Amino acid sequence: MLSKLLCIQEAATSWDLRSALTYPFLVAMLGVGLVIYIVPVIQILRRTGHSAVWCVFAFIPVLNVIALWIFAFKKWPKT
Numbered sequence: 001m002l003s004k005l006l007c008i009q010e011a012a013t014s015w016d017l018r019s020a021l022t023y024p025f026l027v028a029m030l031g032v033g034l035v036i037y038i039v040p041v042i043q044i045l046r047r048t049g050h051s052a053v054w055c056v057f058a059f060i061p062v063l064n065v066i067a068l069w070i071f072a073f074k075k076w077p078k079t
Contacts, residue, residue, distance in 0.1 A: 049077040 042052045050071070057067035 037058075038055055041055045041058060045052050045054050054067060054071065057063045
C-alpha cells in the first residue's frame with residue numbers, strides 16, 4: 001500500500017513546465033487568455049490616466065488585491 005502511495009506522489013511531483021510546453025494547444029490557449037485579460041485592463045488604466053504598468057500587479061497573488069484597493073480609492077482624474 002505504501003509503495004502505491006509513493007508511486008502516486010512521485011508521479012504527481014514529476015510534472016514541470018517543460019511537460020506543459022509539449023502541448024501547443026494548451027500554451028496557445030494560455031496566451032490567448034492572457035491577451036483577452038490584459039488588453040481591456042490596459043485600456044481601462046489608460047482611460048483613467050494611470051500607467052499600464054499597473055496590470056503587472058494583476059499577476060502577483062497578494063499584490064493584485066492590494067493594487068485593486070489602492071486603485072479603487074485613489075483620486076481619479078477629473079474628466
